[in-house]
Each structure stands twice: as structure tokens, then as C-alpha cells.
Amino acid sequence: MPLPKFDYIRPRTMKKLVSALAEHKADAKIIAGGTDLVVLLRDKIVRPNYVIDVKGVRELHKLSWNKKLGLTIGAAVTLNELLDSDIVKQKFGVLWKAASTLADPTIRNRATLVGNICNASPAADTAPALLVLDAKVEVVGKKGKRTVAIKDFFRGVKKTALKPGEFVRAVKVPNPPEGARGDYLKWGRTAGEDLSVVGVAALADSSEKLVRVALSSVAPTPLLVPDIEGAFRDGGSLDEKIEKAVSIVQSKICPISDVRCCKEYRLYMAGVLTSRVLKQLLGVVDVKA
Amino acid sequence: MSRHKISLTVNGQRYDVEVEANRTLLQLIREDLEMTGTKCACERGDCGLCTVLLDGVPTKSCLVLAVEVDGHEVTTVEGIAKGEELNAVQQAFIKHGAVQCGFCTPAFIIAATALLKRNPHPREDDIKEAMGGILCRCTGYRQIIDAILDASKR
Numbered sequence: 001m002p003l004p005k006f007d008y009i010r011p012r013t014m015k016k017l018v019s020a021l022a023e024h025k026a027d028a029k030i031i032a033g034g035t036d037l038v039v040l041l042r043d044k045i046v047r048p049n050y051v052i053d054v055k056g057v058r059e060l061h062k063l064s065w066n067k068k069l070g071l072t073i074g075a076a077v078t079l080n081e082l083l084d085s086d087i088v089k090q091k092f093g094v095l096w097k098a099a100s101t102l103a104d105p106t107i108r109n110r111a112t113l114v115g116n117i118c119n120a121s122p123a124a125d126t127a128p129a130l131l132v133l134d135a136k137v138e139v140v141g142k143k144g145k146r147t148v149a150i151k152d153f154f155r156g157v158k159k160t161a162l163k164p165g166e167f168v169r170a171v172k173v174p175n176p177p178e179g180a181r182g183d184y185l186k187w188g189r190t191a192g193e194d195l196s197v198v199g200v201a202a203l204a205d206s207s208e209k210l211v212r213v214a215l216s217s218v219a220p221t222p223l224l225v226p227d228i229e230g231a232f233r234d235g236g237s238l239d240e241k242i243e244k245a246v247s248i249v250q251s252k253i254c255p256i257s258d259v260r261c262c263k264e265y266r267l268y269m270a271g272v273l274t275s276r277v278l279k280q281l282l283g284v285v286d287v288k289a
Numbered sequence: 290m291s292r293h294k295i296s297l298t299v300n301g302q303r304y305d306v307e308v309e310a311n312r313t314l315l316q317l318i319r320e321d322l323e324m325t326g327t328k329c330a331c332e333r334g335d336c337g338l339c340t341v342l343l344d345g346v347p348t349k350s351c352l353v354l355a356v357e358v359d360g361h362e363v364t365t366v367e368g369i370a371k372g373e374e375l376n377a378v379q380q381a382f383i384k385h386g387a388v389q390c391g392f393c394t395p396a397f398i399i400a401a402t403a404l405l406k407r408n409p410h411p412r413e414d415d416i417k418e419a420m421g422g423i424l425c426r427c428t429g430y431r432q433i434i435d436a437i438l439d440a441s442k443r
Contacts, residue, residue: 104422
């Protein structure tokens with residue numbers, strides 16, 4: 001079946017990209033990897049008259065790291081480019097792991113991290129990792145640039161903080177605090193490609209002063225659970241503190257039943273995975289949960 | 290709808306074609322260039338049967354617009370053999386009976402050839418991971434994995 005009709009525009013400079021998007025606004029959709037957009041076009045879930053390709057703008061292909069500023073991931077950087085980066089693997093382990101679970105390696109040759117967050121699926125695998133890393137989203141429009149914290153970027157199922165005519169130029173990820181380690185555990189129906197039943201990202205240091213947990217597929221948006229550290233402030237054994245953290249997580253999420261599983265199973269598995277990832281990061285040997 | 294003049298290289302030969310914006314790379318290959326080795330099945334990126342190499346990298350051609358490949362290089366299953374001489378992966382697929390209905394075979398040949406170029410001595414896990422984006426509905430995965438392991442030893 002042919003795709004519905006649209007015009008294709010491939011600006012070669014940021015300036016032209018900004019003005020093309022400012023001209024067509026909600027009548028345009030951005031294409032980067034196309035792995036979400038082409039399916040949405042085919043299903044007529046989105047019906048733009050213009051498809052604007054960001055890959056013609058050279059600076060959007062930039063993946064860079066700086067000791068002070070951290071990681072910058074341009075809008076056209078693919079997930080496999082991210083996975084090929086030693087810096088990402090060594091310093092941003094939770095993001096590396098999350099990217100490695102997204103879809104399959106052929107899709108990752110094309111799909112981009114920025115596309116993953118702009119698609120704003122509740123199941124977006126890179127989102128929980130970006131949430132615990134406190135990433136910043138660089139938004140550009142005709143009126144200039146603004147920065148949105150990743151936790152304010154997701155506004156609902158498939159909804160973001162982007163206004164018509166705006167696009168994401170890059171995602172900036174600050175260096176994690178010294179000593180902090182992270183991981184992303186994805187629970188799915190198969191070992192191969194599938195959206196998650198539940199995904200849990202965590203970033204923690206062994207002093208337990210920094211503990212962050214974020215989840216996918218348990219709420220209308222990927223969710224950073226507020227004040228998980230509260231579970232670690234009072235005394236008690238590590239197991240007891242982690243039990244408290246699990247209760248906090250389960251009280252803040254609102255999973256639904258869908259084709260993958262029922263909400264009760266999601267609620268339960270969110271607890272299991274939270275416990276498992278925290279035990280792993282905080283140094284408990286027995287990780288069987 | 291916008292029309293675009295593009296030039297691309299497919300299996301070493303340059304093509305100058307005009308495409309409409311909504312044409313996919315898969316349609317361009319199968320319908321315009323009449324190379325039907327690349328298969329069309331789910332058209333939504335799930336099954337991977339339309340996998341081709343785009344600048345040497347396995348890519349699901351149903352999710353790529355033809356206009357996006359202007360200036361790029363595509364390899365389809367028709368471009369894998371050297372004349373009559375099949376490549377190591379193709380020979381191993383025959384030897385191991387890794388072809389059942391055959392519909393997924395071009396995609397596996399493409400993805401396995403790219404894997405062995407990047408990683409000449411993959412472990413079984415590497416093969417499973419790299420083939421993760423392609424489905425065989427006859428479920429003949431064992432023979433496919435054996436064939437790729439064998440090809441890596443040639």
C-alpha cells in the first residue's frame with residue numbers, strides 16, 4: 001500500500017529548517033530515523049501535508065562529550081551511533097543499556113534518541129534513563145532557543161512540551177555525579193524486539209544520598225518517581241529501605257491493562273524490577289528479588 | 290505531492306530516478322528497479338524482510354523514503370553474489386538447509402553478510418542479537434544460526 005501523500009522538504013541549514021517548520025507548523029512532521037513516523041503515516045494516525053527531514057542539517061548529526069557540560073546528542077544521532085560510543089558506555093551506562101534494549105539492531109541503525117523522546121510513547125525505552133540522568137532538551141523555534149528539563153518534556157500519551165513550529169535540536173545529558181552508577185531493566189514478553197511490559201531505570205551511589213528511579217509503561221508518560229531518597233533517609237537495613245522505595249514506586253504509578261499484560265502484573269513487576277535494580281546498584285549480593 | 294530527482298547506487302550501478310515524496314525505498318527497489326529479491330511483508334518495521342544495506346548498514350527499507358537515499362548506496366540480495374559465485378553466507382545457507390519457505394532468506398543473507406563484515410567471528414549470542422530484527426515464520430532459526438556460524442569459519 002502506498003503511503004498517503006505529502007511534500008518532502010530537506011533543509012540544509014538550521015535557519016532553513018527553522019523557517020520551514022515555522023511556515024508549516026502543525027501541518028508538518030519532522031522525520032529523522034522515520035521508524036515511528038512512517039508507521040504513523042501508513043496508519044493515518046498523523047496526516048501532515050509536509051514531512052521535514054532534519055538529516056540534511058550537518059550539526060544535528062553531532063554526538064559530543066565535554067568534561068564540564070556532559071553529553072550532547074543531536075537530533076539526527078542514531079541509537080547505534082550512541083551504542084558505538086565508549087564514552088556513553090563508560091560514563092552513561094544507564095542510557096547505553098536502555099538504548100541497547102530499544103526495538104532491534106536493524107531499527108537502531110536508523111532510529112534516533114531524539115525521535116524516541118519526541119514520539120513520547122509511555123514505553124519509550126530511553127526516557128527513564130534520561131529522567132534519572134536529569135537530561136535537558138534543547139528546543140528551537142522561530143523565537144529562538146529554550147531549554148526544557150526532560151521531566152517537563154512529556155505531557156501525556158504521545159504529547160510533548162513542543163509547540164507548533166518548534167523542534168528538538170539536541171538532548172544534553174550532564175555528567176552523572178562522581179560514584180553514581182545506573183542501570184535499566186526492561187521486562188518484556190520476548191527476548192527479542194517488543195515494547196516493555198515495564199522498564200525501570202535507576203541511578204544511585206553507594207552512600208544512598210543519590211537514588212533516582214524512573215519507569216516506562218506504567219503511566220501516561222515515562223515517569224521519574226519523586227523523592228525516592230526519602231526511603232533511604234531513616235535507619236534500617238538496606239533491604240528494608242529498598243522495600244520502602246518499592247512502596248513509593250508502586251504508590252506513584254498508574255499502569256493500565258493492554259495487549260501485553262494486565263495492570264496488576266505491571267504494578268507487581270514494577271516492584272520486582274525496582275527492588276532488583278536497587279539491590280544491584282547498592283551492592284546487595286543476592287539479586288534474585 | 291512533491292516529486293524529487295534523486296541519484297543512488299544500487300548493487301554498484303548508478304540510477305537517476307524521479308520519485309514522489311511518499312515512495313518508500315522498498316517500493317523503489319521492487320517496483321521501479323524491478324529487483325524483487327527484497328521482500329515486502331509487514332510494511333511497519335516489525336518483520337525485517339525488507340532489509341537491505343544502506344551505506345553498508347542493515348536497514349528496513351519499508352521505513353525509509355526513497356527520497357531520503359539520494360546520494361547513498363544500497364545493496365540488495367541481488368548484489369551479494371559475485372556473478373555466479375555465491376558468498377560464504379549463501380553457500381552455508383544451502384549446506385545447512387537454512388531455507389524453508391524462503392521468504393525471509395534474502396533479509397537474513399543481507400543481515401548476516403553485514404554482521405560478518407563487522408564481526409568476522411561472532412559468538413552465537415552475537416548472531417541472535419544481530420538477527421533480532423528479522424522474523425522467520427517457518428521458525429527455522431536453528432539452521433539459520435548454524436549456517437551463519439559455519440560461514441564465519443570459512
